[in-house]
Amino acid sequence: MKTIVSESLLPRVAAGDERAVAECLDRYANLVWSLARRFTSDRSEAEDAVQEIFIELWSSASRYDSSKASETTFIAMVARRRLIDRLRKTRREPHMEELDVVMDLGTPGPVEATEAKDDAARASRLIKTLKPEQQKIIQLAVYQGHTHQSIADSLGMPLGTVKTHLRRGLMRVRTAMQEALP
Amino acid sequence: MSGQGRLLDLLTSRATEGLPKELSRELDAALGRQTDIGPHDLDLAAAAADLAFASSASVTEAMPADLKQLIMQQARAHLYRRTEAAPTTTAAMRKRGLFDAAYVGWYAAAAMLLLALWAPWSSGPEEPAALPSLAEQRELLIAGADDVIQVAWARPATEEYAHVAGDVVWSIQRQAGFMRLSGLPANRSSVEQYQLWIVDPSRDERPIDGGVFDIPAGVDEVLVPIDAKLRTDNPTVFAITLEQPGGVVVSDGPLLVVAPVDA
Helix, strand or coil, X not given: CCCCCCCCCHXXXXXXXXXXXXXXXXXXXXXXXXHHHHHCCCHHHHHHHHHHHHHHHHHHHHHCCCCCCCHHHHHXXXXXXXXXXXXXXXXXXXCCXXXXXXXXXXXXXXXXXXXXXXXXXXXXXXXXXXXHHHHHHHHHXXXXXXXXHHHHHXXXXXXXXXXXXXXXXXXXXXXXXXXXCC | CCHHHHHHHHHHHHHHCCCCHHHHHHHHHHHXXXXXXXXXXXXXXXXXXXXXXXXXXXXXXXXXXXXXXXXXXHHHHHHHHHCCCCHHHHHHHHHHCCCCCCCCCHHHHHHHHHHHHHHHHCCCCCCCCCCCCHHHHHHHHHHHCCCEEEEECCXXXXXXXXXXXXXXXXXCCCCEEEEEEECCCCCCCCCCEEEEEEECCCCCCCCEEEEEECCCCCCCEEEEECCCCCCCCCCCEEEEEEECCCCCCCCCCCCCEEEECCC
């Protein structure tokens, strides 16, 4: 598969390069908007959230470290942190798919055609090696945004077991990402 | 549970469901005590896993064009606040007749200069989003937000500021706004700078810092984006003071001009 390596924009954003800001928005607007729409069913809340996310991104661009993760992963992290905080404050479960849906990670999607390919593809390969139960818990918590308690209740599983699966799963993803670093 | 186990639990929780303030403080303290794991490692791992699932789902929704344009406007305002152009640049541009809108001032001059610089790069199929001037941003905000507060500067009692005019617009939903000012005396930015304050009793007894700005000599009217340092949901008064360069955290200076918001 051909790998497309995109130029990092955040260092230029941090330096105040306005063209980089516009390019950054063009490149990542749909990613951030899709995340926001997945985390909230309220369109106006999603609009507020993405404005906050990008304001934070312009301010925090200098924190991006290409030795830690891809730019896409960093931006997804900034967006997720903001969306999770908003979700936690409203104390609502996100509007997402049913809990019993388990996604098949075997089908490559659009993100694999971008520079996020490295991190996301590594995460995908790693998650596929986990037990189905653990895959499902990671999907419910990370992708669908459910709380640990709601996952435990829905799956009839002790809360501690859910937390352990999540912690181990994320640590393994982290290790896989770091092993690939130069 | 060991210190390391507790740290990983907190990092996992933050990366997936968020942490209340007390646990965030505990996490910060725990991160300060050990170095085996980076403070953002699990957040990045969760983001990568999220992207992996999103990739498989192949569900990407395009951001609405008007929202994208608004974010670009906010980005420009953010960058302008970081950019200081010399007043001589403004004067030179005025001589060349590069702008003539009555209320477009120093910041708009900077915007137009950047637009001029932008032009050679913006051709071709991958043209970035268009960049409106501050005046256009202000008009778009007024036209596009349904909660815009627009209040005039009250006539000041002191002689020096008696001719100050203009207004303030602020959108609570978008947390963005602009000051339009004429008649405010020019300041020497190396000695003192104007600072905007926003009184929001629902948030704090102390006014919110709305950002510092300059009034260059020879400019009749200036448009300044508001740089509120905190979320402002219930502004009751906008006020301007003159402070040391860079502004202050708490002002004890006199309020030079104010724009009260009617209840």
